[in-house]
Amino acid sequence: MSTLADIVVIAAAEAFRGDGEIFASGMGTIPMLGARTARSTFEPDLMVSDGEAFYVGNELPIGGTNKVVEGWIPFRSVFDTLWGGRRHVMMGASQIDRFGNTNIANIGSWDRPKAQLLGVRGGPGNTINHSTSFFIPKHNANVFVAKVDMVSGLGYDRAAELSEWVQRNHRLPRVVTNLAVLDFNSANHSMRLVSVHPGVSVADVQAATSFELVIDGDVGETREPTADEQAVIDRLDPRGLRHREVS
Amino acid sequence: MSRDKRMTEDDAIASLSDGMTIGIGGWGSRRKPMSLVRALLRSPLKDLTIVSYGGPDVGLLAAAGKIRRIIYGFVSLDSIALEPHWRAARQAGTIAEPVEYDEGMLQWALYAGSLRLPFLPTRAGLGSGVVDVNPSLRTVRSPYDDGEELLAVPAIRLDAAFVHLNRSDMSGNAQFLGPDIYFDDLFLSACDPGHRYLSCERVVPTESLLDEGTFHTLRINRSMVDGVIEAPNGAHFTTCEPDYGRDEAFQKAYATAAANPDDWRAFSERFLQGSEAQYQAAVAEWKAQS
Numbered sequence: 001m002s003t004l005a006d007i008v009v010i011a012a013a014e015a016f017r018g019d020g021e022i023f024a025s026g027m028g029t030i031p032m033l034g035a036r037t038a039r040s041t042f043e044p045d046l047m048v049s050d051g052e053a054f055y056v057g058n059e060l061p062i063g064g065t066n067k068v069v070e071g072w073i074p075f076r077s078v079f080d081t082l083w084g085g086r087r088h089v090m091m092g093a094s095q096i097d098r099f100g101n102t103n104i105a106n107i108g109s110w111d112r113p114k115a116q117l118l119g120v121r122g123g124p125g126n127t128i129n130h131s132t133s134f135f136i137p138k139h140n141a142n143v144f145v146a147k148v149d150m151v152s153g154l155g156y157d158r159a160a161e162l163s164e165w166v167q168r169n170h171r172l173p174r175v176v177t178n179l180a181v182l183d184f185n186s187a188n189h190s191m192r193l194v195s196v197h198p199g200v201s202v203a204d205v206q207a208a209t210s211f212e213l214v215i216d217g218d219v220g221e222t223r224e225p226t227a228d229e230q231a232v233i234d235r236l237d238p239r240g241l242r243h244r245e246v247s
Numbered sequence: 248m249s250r251d252k253r254m255t256e257d258d259a260i261a262s263l264s265d266g267m268t269i270g271i272g273g274w275g276s277r278r279k280p281m282s283l284v285r286a287l288l289r290s291p292l293k294d295l296t297i298v299s300y301g302g303p304d305v306g307l308l309a310a311a312g313k314i315r316r317i318i319y320g321f322v323s324l325d326s327i328a329l330e331p332h333w334r335a336a337r338q339a340g341t342i343a344e345p346v347e348y349d350e351g352m353l354q355w356a357l358y359a360g361s362l363r364l365p366f367l368p369t370r371a372g373l374g375s376g377v378v379d380v381n382p383s384l385r386t387v388r389s390p391y392d393d394g395e396e397l398l399a400v401p402a403i404r405l406d407a408a409f410v411h412l413n414r415s416d417m418s419g420n421a422q423f424l425g426p427d428i429y430f431d432d433l434f435l436s437a438c439d440p441g442h443r444y445l446s447c448e449r450v451v452p453t454e455s456l457l458d459e460g461t462f463h464t465l466r467i468n469r470s471m472v473d474g475v476i477e478a479p480n481g482a483h484f485t486t487c488e489p490d491y492g493r494d495e496a497f498q499k500a501y502a503t504a505a506a507n508p509d510d511w512r513a514f515s516e517r518f519l520q521g522s523e524a525q526y527q528a529a530v531a532e533w534k535a536q537s
Contacts, residue, residue: 053426074427075274079351083371103376105347106337110380116337118328119321124349125371151376158374163395166370 002224004178005030005242007197008135009233010225011181013038015090015133015174021045023055023073023087029062029241031090031135033233034176036060040232049073062237082122085169088131090176091123095148096134098190098211100172101155102127103148110150123152128159131171137245139177144209156189178246180205181222186214195222249418249453252475256286256523259444259474263287263407266315268296270357270403270438272410272431273485275325276302276493278423280411280446282481282523284308289520298403300353300429302485303501306332307519310505315343318403320350324498331505349377352400354430359402360437368397407442408434411482412467413490414456415447419472422456422464425488435471443471446478448490480527496537497530 012034016024024039024046026032032051039046040059047055050067057070073081081087093102094117104123108114126132132153136143151158159170174194175182181194192214193205202219206212225233233242260283263269269287273279284304294315299305301322308314310332322333336342348356351371359367368387378384378398387399410431415421423431435443445467451458456465481487484494484501504514518529 072426075350075429076354079354083351083369105376110347110376112340113337116329116334118323119319119347120349120375120377121321122350124373124375124377125351125369128370128373128375151374151379154374162374165393165395166373 002230003243004197005246006225006230006233007222008176008178008246009033009037009242010229011176011222012090012135013041015176016043016046016088019043019046019088019131021047023047023049023081025049025087025089027089027091028135028245029237030137030245033062033237033242034090034135036236037229037232040236041229047071059235061235062241063239079125082126082129085130088133088173089126090133090135091126093134093136093143093153095143095145096136096175097145097148097155099155099157100153100175100184100189100191101148101151101158102134102153103150105150105152107149120150120152124154127153127172128166128170130169131173133172133174134176136175136177139179139205139208141208141210144211146210156184179208182213186216190214192216193219195220197222249416249469251417252419252469252473253417253450254474254476256282256446256476256478259283259442259476260286260290260292262442263292265292266294267406268298268404270298270405270408270434271304272408272429272434273302273304273482274300274427274429275321275323276484276498277325277486278411278425278429278482279304279485280409280481281483281485282446282478283409283411283444283476285519285523285526287313298353298357298405300350301330301333303330303498306330306505309333309336309342310511312341316346317342317344318346318348318353318356320348320353324502326493326495327498327502331502335505347377347380348372349375352377352398354433355400356403357430357433357437359400360404361433364402366399366401368399370397372398372400403437405434405438407444408438409444409446410434411446411478411487413448413487414451414459415445415475416453416456417450417475419445419467419469419475420453420456420465421445421447421467421472422460423466424460424464424490425486428466432466432471435467441473444474444476445472446476446481448479448481448487450475450477478523481523483527483530497533500533
């Protein structure tokens with residue numbers, strides 16, 4: 001029997017399907033588990049890191065220290081790799097709008113924030129150079145907003161105003177939340193509902209979103225992990241840390 | 248025989264003046280030159296411009312009202328995502344001139360400064376909030392057939408730089424033994440000669456530099472350094488792998504105290520008023536009690 005966290009992990013893993021031999025980078029427990037699960041199952045060429053400075057060659061559980069180092073990736077190499085396009089990151093967002101503009105920097109005006117968050121960090125460089133997916137543990141209307149307060153990651157409308165190169169390389173493959181899976185595969189790259197998690201309705205997701213989602217045809221249910229995938233998830237997260245992010 | 252550049256933190260800080268641009272190495276709450284930052288806190292220096300991949304260095308300087316302008320990509324304590332003093336300062340509007348960059352843009356700005364170029368081009372930052380809030384940023388068009396418009400990240404030149412390494416000889420040939428040099432070499436090379444200060448866990452004879460690491464770890468040489476400060480535990484409470492990890496318990500105490508003015512006054516009086524030796528003694532006493 002899969003839990004919500006297991007379903008979310010496999011939905012996160014699916015973001016990396018077809019990526020091949022690139023750096024699958026996850027910020028936080030579930031994105032990291034997603035990348036490692038994809039690598040241990042259907043996307044074996046992916047490279048994953050320990051979150052510090054090394055590529056890990058073995059199947060390393062979250063928080064595990066018994067690692068086989070297969071490469072060195074200090075921050076300078078991270079920038080080289082991401083500017084070179086050999087990376088797909090799944091990160092968080094405190095706000096996201098219908099075109100995938102995201103904000104991890106501050107809430108309220110930038111000049112005098114109501115809440116100072118992290119700052120833009122690597123968001124601008126990530127989103128303009130390679131695939132960026134998002135994991136949002138609490139899908140609600142304060143996160144899925146009409147307009148983000150500060151654009152730390154570029155959405156499709158902003159990318160459309162930049163060079164052809166940017167439009168070719170800017171890609172937001174997937175948004176995974178505690179309610180649903182979403183993407184931007186619609187006519188104008190407006191956010192589309194791909195699937196709802198078991199027990200969640202389309203109306204639930206729309207009610208938790210401040211803008212109108214694109215719904216084309218029947219919205220399916222997010223799949224559960226296979227038995228093999230479930231075994232991998234259990235091995236990669238023996239302490240069940242994933243359940244602290246969604247439950 | 249190379250020159251002996253050893254000095255104290257207070258010697259280094261005494262050489263600086265108000266309004267200087269100071270670059271601080273490390274990353275978040277990792278291998279920060281905290282003993283130099285603590286000495287800066289004790290000084291009367293003010294109206295500083297700080298350049299940093301920010302951690303508690305930025306938090307402490309912000310809380311002390313030292314920062315007029317700051318160029319940063321983020322400010323975080325890593326294991327505690329948000330820096331409480333930094334949050335409070337930004338939310339109260341006490342930082343006169345924040346300059347927020349993408350992390351890679353900041354590297355590019357320091358690299359341009361190191362190479363004495365006016366700018367370096369990149370796509371990172373284009374179309375993002377970074378250009379919205381930094382209206383002085385300019386773009387440049389590729390002179391080749393592609394004609395692409397790119398962001399021209401202006402060079403940063405520093406008046407002073409602080410970094411903390413694992414080992415150094417007395418003239419500033421220095422070594423990182425941990426997993427990442429971060430951008431410490433760029434902070435030093437983007438700085439005008441005169442105030443490039445390097446603290447280290449231990450000063451060793453030059454001939455011992457390869458005892459603990461390969462030649463690949465010798466990324467900083469004496470032409471990049473004006474002063475060497477031996478500061479055991481000098482990065483505390485940030486990481487200094489492999490000599491020590493982050494003091495998570497102390498960082499938590501710091502962050503908790505920072506959330507409340509009375510608690511912060513008590514913390515500050517206990518730990519930050521005296522010399523570096525007094526700081527280290529107060530930390531040891533705190534650990535013994537907790």
